Amino acid sequence: MKVNDLQKKISDKKIIEICDKIIGEEYAQKWSEEKKRKLIDSIRFGISLVPRIQGVCNEIENLLAGFKRDYIEPGASGSLIRGKIDVLPTGRNFYSVDPMSIPTQAAWRVGVKLADELINAYKKENGGNYPENIGFVEWCIDPFRADGEGIAQILYTMGTKLIWDENGMVKDVDVISLEELGRPRIDCTIRVDGIFRDTMPNLMELMDKAVRRVASLDEPPEMNFVKKHVEENMKSLLEECDEKTAFRRATYRVFSEKPGAYNAGTNLAVLASAWKEKKDLADVWIDWGSYAYGEGIYGHAAPKELVNLLKSVSITYEKLESDDFDTLDCCCFFGYHGGFTCAAETISGKDVHMYFGDTRDPDRPEIRDMKDEMERTLRTRLLNPKWIKGKKQHGYKGASDISERVGRVYGWSATTGIIEKWVFDAIANTFVLDEEMRKWFKEDNPYALEEIARRLMEAAERELWMPDEEMLKKLKEAYLDVEGMMEEKLGEVEGEYQGGEITVLTKDDVKAWGAKVKDIEEVWKK
Numbered sequence: 001m002k003v004n005d006l007q008k009k010i011s012d013k014k015i016i017e018i019c020d021k022i023i024g025e026e027y028a029q030k031w032s033e034e035k036k037r038k039l040i041d042s043i044r045f046g047i048s049l050v051p052r053i054q055g056v057c058n059e060i061e062n063l064l065a066g067f068k069r070d071y072i073e074p075g076a077s078g079s080l081i082r083g084k085i086d087v088l089p090t091g092r093n094f095y096s097v098d099p100m101s102i103p104t105q106a107a108w109r110v111g112v113k114l115a116d117e118l119i120n121a122y123k124k125e126n127g128g129n130y131p132e133n134i135g136f137v138e139w140c141i142d143p144f145r146a147d148g149e150g151i152a153q154i155l156y157t158m159g160t161k162l163i164w165d166e167n168g169m170v171k172d173v174d175v176i177s178l179e180e181l182g183r184p185r186i187d188c189t190i191r192v193d194g195i196f197r198d199t200m201p202n203l204m205e206l207m208d209k210a211v212r213r214v215a216s217l218d219e220p221p222e223m224n225f226v227k228k229h230v231e232e233n234m235k236s237l238l239e240e241c242d243e244k245t246a247f248r249r250a251t252y253r254v255f256s257e258k259p260g261a262y263n264a265g266t267n268l269a270v271l272a273s274a275w276k277e278k279k280d281l282a283d284v285w286i287d288w289g290s291y292a293y294g295e296g297i298y299g300h301a302a303p304k305e306l307v308n309l310l311k312s313v314s315i316t317y318e319k320l321e322s323d324d325f326d327t328l329d330c331c332c333f334f335g336y337h338g339g340f341t342c343a344a345e346t347i348s349g350k351d352v353h354m355y356f357g358d359t360r361d362p363d364r365p366e367i368r369d370m371k372d373e374m375e376r377t378l379r380t381r382l383l384n385p386k387w388i389k390g391k392k393q394h395g396y397k398g399a400s401d402i403s404e405r406v407g408r409v410y411g412w413s414a415t416t417g418i419i420e421k422w423v424f425d426a427i428a429n430t431f432v433l434d435e436e437m438r439k440w441f442k443e444d445n446p447y448a449l450e451e452i453a454r455r456l457m458e459a460a461e462r463e464l465w466m467p468d469e470e471m472l473k474k475l476k477e478a479y480l481d482v483e484g485m486m487e488e489k490l491g492e493v494e495g496e497y498q499g500g501e502i503t504v505l506t507k508d509d510v511k512a513w514g515a516k517v518k519d520i521e522e523v524w525k526k
Contacts, residue, residue, distance in 0.1 A: 010047075012040050019043075055089025062091045079145045081322050082362070096144055099202050100169045103148030103155075108162060110362045111152025114319065117367040118355055119157070119186065122315055125353065132225040133187040133309065135344055135352075137318040137337045140195035143203065146321040149359055151203055153319075158226060159185035160210040173210045178223055185214055187225040189309045190254045191289055191340055193332070194262035201293075204254045208294025211253045225312075233308045252292035252305045259299040264288055266342070267335025270411045273458065281415055282346035285339035286310075310347040316340045319357030326377045327356070328408045337370075338415030354416060371418040382409070383426050392440060399445035402431065403452050410455045413464045424465040428456055432478050433471075446482055453479040 016036055031039075062072050075092030078084035087094070103111065122131045134157060142150040155162065155173060159181045163172045178185075190207060197204065214226045221228035230250040237246035257263065265288030269275050275284075290303040318337045320326070327333040337354070344352045354370035368376075381387045382405050391398035406427055413419035431437055432453050441449035456475055459465040467475070 015040050015043055049085060049088065052085065052088035056091065058089055059091030062093075066093075077144075079322050079324070081324060081360070082145065097147070098169075099143070099200055102143045102170065102200075102203065103152040103162065104168065105164060106362070107147035107149045108152040108156075110146075110149045110359055110365055111154075112156045114149065114153040114357050114359070114365050114367065115156045117365065118153075118315070118317060118357070119183070121355060121367045121369075122353060130184050130225075131186060131314045131353075133189055133229065133312040133314060135310075135313045135316040135340050136188055136190045137316070137340060138190055138192045138196060139318070139320075140193055140199060142319070142321070143196070143200055146359060148203070149321065149362075149365075150319055150357075151207065153357070154188050154190060154207060155210050157186050157188055158210055158214050159224075160214060170206070173206055173213070175213055175217065178219065184222065185219075185224045185226055187229050187309075187312065188253060189306075189313055191264075191336060192254060192256045192293075193336065194257050197256040197259075197293060201298075204293045205295045207254050208251070208297070211294075212251050215247075215251050229309065229312055233305065236304075236308070248297075249292075249302065249305050252294065252297070252300070252302050253309070254293045255289050255302070255306055256291055256293055256299075257288055258291050258301075261288070264332060264335035264339050266339030266415060267331040267411060270334070270414050271331060271407060275414075278342050278415070279346050281339060282343040285343045289336075289339075307347055310344045313340075313344040313348065313352060314350070315353045315355060316344060317355045317357065319359060321359045323360060326381065327374065327412075328377055328382060328405045331404075331408055331411060334408055334411035334415055338412055342415045354418065370416075374412060374418060375420075375423070378409070378423055378426075382406070383423075383430060388430070396445045399441055399448035403445075403448035406431070406452045407455055410459055410464070413459060414462070417464070419464070421466060424456060424459055425467065425471065427452070428467070428471060428475055432456065433474055438478065438482075442482065442485065446486055449482050450479070450486060453482065 016039070019039060065072055072093040075089070075094050076084065076086040077094040077096050078087050080087050118134070119130065123129065136150065136154055138150050138154070142148060152162070156176075159176045159178070160173050161176050162170055163174055165171050188207075188211075192200075192204065211226060214224065215230040217224060217227060219227060221231070230247065233250040234243075234246045237249050241249070265284040266281050269281055269284045275281050286303055286306060290301065290306040292300045292302040292305065316337060318327075318333070327337075341352050341354055356368045356370050356373040358366040358368060358373075382402070388402070391401055394401070409419055409423065409427065413424075431441070432449065438449065441452075453475060456465070457479065460467055460472060460475075
């Protein structure tokens with residue numbers, strides 16, 4: 001039966017009768033007419049999706065058609081979890097977004113709520129004081145999957161608003177009056193990833209334009225922190241350039257990697273053990289991410305401008321719009337956000353608050369302390385027996401996934417220190433000291449077990465984790481066991497096997513590296 005015929009055949013009365021039987025007539029009698037109407041609308045909406053869902057079976061057919069260079073019907077992309085039903089059926093030749101329509105008006109409403117929630121969360125923890133400068137990590141997934149909620153949040157945080165044309169295209173950015181805003185304009189230092197830089201240049205220019213307009217307003221510095229910091233930073237810049245150039249450089253707020261490069265660098269340094277103290281990680285984050293972007297500016301090396309801004313950053317922040325992935329799914333999360341926090345704390349000498357934005361439900365966006373978000377993620381996935389059971393079904397790959405997540409926990413600890421002792425204790429007990437789990441790792445992927453144990457010992461050696469003596473003893477014994485087994489397997493391989501040695505290599509050991517970050521450190525001293 002076709003969906004349209006099914007919709008016509010099933011009356012509203014029949015839908016309610018079926019639901020009554022499912023949930024019980026006693027409970028159903030308490031329903032108001034409004035609730036019944038919402039239920040009927042939801043069910044009819046679900047029925048309308050049936051042919052779209054059935055069309056998912058075309059994925060293999062269209063894949064084979066692609067191999068033959070046949071035509072494949074185009075279709076939208078996006079997050080189905082966020083209600084984008086136009087992505088169904090899947091398996092089509094999908095397109096992404098129109099960059100000129102981002103942020104959308106719906107995303108703007110979410111961004112305003114996020115900005116208010118973030119500012120209020122900080123005020124609540126800091127005696128009602130406003131943050132002067134918020135460090136935003138802006139991922140490319142925000143405009144593609146959430147229509148630019150993060151961009152909207154940044155613009156509203158600075159006290160600006162968007163202007164759209166009749167077709168929903170973004171025309172311009174305008175200033176919100178202080179009377180309407182009801183609070184100071186808060187400065188924003190923005191670190192975008194390399195894919196954002198490459199795909200959304202118009203959004204970088206939009207944020208840059210907003211900064212310059214706000215910095216040019218005739219307002220008191222206590223109500224316009226953007227203007228305040230621009231004027232402060234111009235003082236040092238005027239020593240080396242004219243006033244117009246100094247103003248332009250002092251308004252740099254959008255930073256990314258050097259054109260053509262990708263990554264924050266910090267995560268690579270952490271995973272390679274190429275650091276001795278947090279200051280080394282701050283060096284790397286600034287070195288990799290101190291290239292400015294905006295109108296007429298593309299990849300301008302600006303370490304001095306970035307360092308000056310880091311002195312006033314009191315919050316670092318990132319957001320995700322779905323539980324499809326989390327902050328342990330990729331090393332870039334601790335590389336960008338953790339590295340940002342590490343650099344800001346190193347430069348300013350002050351504690352920096354870390355927050356996380358959750359827009360899984362766009363009507364009720366949430367702001368959480370990053371430590372709370374991390375522990376939520378750990379409990380629901382890495383340390384969740386059901387999640388572990390699922391990973392074990394994937395053998396070698398599942399073991400590798402677990403090992404990589406443990407490495408990212410270590411990365412968050414190295415850059416931010418937000419990982420509590422109980423987390424490392426639980427990881428050790430769950431994956432290394434448990435006999436059954438250790439046996440599974442040995443059979444399916446001993447290299448993953450070796451990596452987990454080695455990261456735990458490195459965390460203990462660097463005093464990121466302070467295990468009791470008995471646990472550390474058992475951990476070392478377990479490591480020697482797996483190391484011995486691996487040496488036997490690799491016995492025929494020529495060369496030395498490093499094993500559990502932690503080789504620390506920093507800028508002091510590499511001449512070119514040390515020379516590159518010397519100028520950055522000179523700026524710190526000033």
